[in-house]
Amino acid sequence: MKSLDRQSLEEQTRLVSRYVAGDLSRSERAEFEAWLIASPALASEVEMERRLRRGIASAARRGWLNRTAPRSTMHDHRWRIAIAASVIAAVTAGWMMMTPRADQPSVAEARVPTRHSPRVASRVVQLASVRGTSGAPDVELTRADALPSWCSSPRSWC
Amino acid sequence: MSAPPVDEIERIVIAALTGDRQAESRMLVALRPGVLAVLRFGAFHRWVDAEDLTQEALHIVVERVRARTIDDPRKVFAFAAATARNLALNAARKVLRQQTVVDSQLVDELAQNMEMEQSDLSEQDDRQLAEAVAALLEELPTERDRQLLMRFYLDGTDKQQLCQELGLSPKHFDRVLMRARSRLRTIIERRAPHLALLPRALSIFLALSTTFTLWVRHFGHW
Numbered sequence: 001m002k003s004l005d006r007q008s009l010e011e012q013t014r015l016v017s018r019y020v021a022g023d024l025s026r027s028e029r030a031e032f033e034a035w036l037i038a039s040p041a042l043a044s045e046v047e048m049e050r051r052l053r054r055g056i057a058s059a060a061r062r063g064w065l066n067r068t069a070p071r072s073t074m075h076d077h078r079w080r081i082a083i084a085a086s087v088i089a090a091v092t093a094g095w096m097m098m099t100p101r102a103d104q105p106s107v108a109e110a111r112v113p114t115r116h117s118p119r120v121a122s123r124v125v126q127l128a129s130v131r132g133t134s135g136a137p138d139v140e141l142t143r144a145d146a147l148p149s150w151c152s153s154p155r156s157w158c
Numbered sequence: 159m160s161a162p163p164v165d166e167i168e169r170i171v172i173a174a175l176t177g178d179r180q181a182e183s184r185m186l187v188a189l190r191p192g193v194l195a196v197l198r199f200g201a202f203h204r205w206v207d208a209e210d211l212t213q214e215a216l217h218i219v220v221e222r223v224r225a226r227t228i229d230d231p232r233k234v235f236a237f238a239a240a241t242a243r244n245l246a247l248n249a250a251r252k253v254l255r256q257q258t259v260v261d262s263q264l265v266d267e268l269a270q271n272m273e274m275e276q277s278d279l280s281e282q283d284d285r286q287l288a289e290a291v292a293a294l295l296e297e298l299p300t301e302r303d304r305q306l307l308m309r310f311y312l313d314g315t316d317k318q319q320l321c322q323e324l325g326l327s328p329k330h331f332d333r334v335l336m337r338a339r340s341r342l343r344t345i346i347e348r349r350a351p352h353l354a355l356l357p358r359a360l361s362i363f364l365a366l367s368t369t370f371t372l373w374v375r376h377f378g379h380w
Contacts (some may be wrong), residue, residue, distance in 0.1 A: 009164060013332075013336060014181075014332040014336075016339075017310075017335055018333075019199070020199060025305075029200075029201070030236075030239065030240070031245075033196045033200065033239035033242070033243060034232070034235045034236040034238075034239045035235070036192045036195045036196055036239065037165070037189055037192035037193060037196065037235040037236075037238045037239050038164050038167055038168070038192065038232075038235040039163075039164045039192065039241075040162065040167075040188070040191040040192060041163075041164075042192075042195075042196035043191045043192050043194070044191075044343070045339055046195050046198075046199050047195065048339040048340075048342055048343050049335075049339055050199060051287060051291075051342060051346065051353070052288060052291065052311065052338060052339055052342050053278070053296075053311050054284075055287040055288050055290060055291030055342070056291050056295075056307065056308065056309070056311045056312055057312065058284050058285075058287060058288035058291070059288040059291050059292045059295075060283075060287075060308075060312055062288055062356075064288060064289075064292045065292065065295065065308060065312075121349065149187075
């Protein structure tokens with residue numbers, strides 16, 4: 001028998017269920033039983049272990065224990081969390097890829113507020129009546145006239 | 159009423175070893191639950207009358223202490239345990255010889271492999287115990303602890319396997335069992351105190367009666 005300290009008693013307390021189940025070796029059992037003599041608290045643990053075994057068996061026999069569909073264990077939780085995280089990551093990545101960025105022209109155009117012009121009745125315009133049938137231009141401009149007044153050189157970026 | 163701690167019992171036994179008769183009486187009270195536990199829960203409990211053999215074992219222990227052939231209290235504990243075990247083994251052999259089992263090795267094996275539970279509770283007590291355990295399982299903080307207890311005690315699933323499946327360390331596993339026993343004790347003391355207190359009361363009464371018997375035998379009067 002080891003020294004009678006608290007740590008050794010705790011070690012023996014861990015053996016209670018094995019002792020009651022008859023799973024200890026001869027030497028382990030001899031040491032455990034010496035501790036049983038020395039510690040009424042350990043004897044009480046053994047008594048409760050026996051009561052617990054018997055009580056669970058009795059409750060199960062009476063149909064008081066709900067054993068159907070055991071709820072998820074720690075590993076199930078981990079799997080579920082991993083799957084949920086993967087789905088969220090995939091959805092987020094997909095959304096980011098599908099949604100165009102703000103600096104793209106299509107978005108810029110799309111973001112310009114559209115002014116809805118009043119609806120007018122459609123009419124047919126005869127171009128010949130507006131522009132005439134001759135090939136001569138209505139207005140003639142020289143290159144210098146076409147440039148704005150503040151732009152001195154036609155080569156510079158205006 | 160709490161059980162005396164180990165070091166206090168050790169001091170009592172040391173005093174008894176010096177010949178202190180009052181300490182001897184207290185030693186009998188202190189050792190009795192342990193001797194009774196060895197006989198009630200040990201390998202041969204199925205064939206023994208634990209109460210009778212406890213008296214006999216304590217008697218042998220007191221005689222040995224008085225003979226002063228033991229000087230270490232730890233040896234007294236080991237001697238008491240060995241005495242209880244040997245008495246139980248002899249009682250088991252006696253019963254099994256009547257059933258034509260004569261090989262002592264076989265007797266030991268039979269004793270080890272026999273069903274552990276005794277039907278020492280009435281139907282009403284059994285029902286109260288089942289209610290207490292059902293309440294205990296209901297009160298457990300996590301479903302994992304509930305599964306652990308049911309699979310360990312009902313299905314007989316191996317501790318190592320359960321630790322692996324439930325993601326527990328062996329120490330954590332032991333803690334769950336210890337907490338369950340502690341909680342069950344509280345529930346039983348509240349709901350059916352006789353299931354928890356009777357052994358203690360009986361223990362004190364029988365220890366006192368043993369002391370009285372030994373005293374009268376030794377001195378011839380009370």
